[in-house]
Amino acid sequence: MELNLKIDxxxxxxxxxxxxxxxxxxxxxxxxxVKIGSAEIEAENNGVLSEIKEKLDDVGYDLVR
Structure with a gap:
């Protein structure tokens, strides 16, 4: 599944x-x-979103969705 992530x-x-x-x-x-304000990824399911949020938090960005 493709996910379009909004990143602040x-x-x-x-x-x-x-x-x-x-x-x-x-x-x-x-x-x-990956471009300013967003990223497009392919994942098996949206269960990876919590890990993505954590990794982005670690480098100073916020996953909006």
């Missing part, structure tokens, strides 16, 4: 890189695209 706190390409690196640590997802 991103304002530049450095933010995009930080978010991409954080998402790369989440097992069971494939990153399709």
């Amino acid at each position: 706190g991103m304002g530049c390409e450095h933010c995009v890189k930080s978010v991409r690196e954080a998402l790369e640590t989440v097992k069971g997802i494939k990153i399709l695209d």
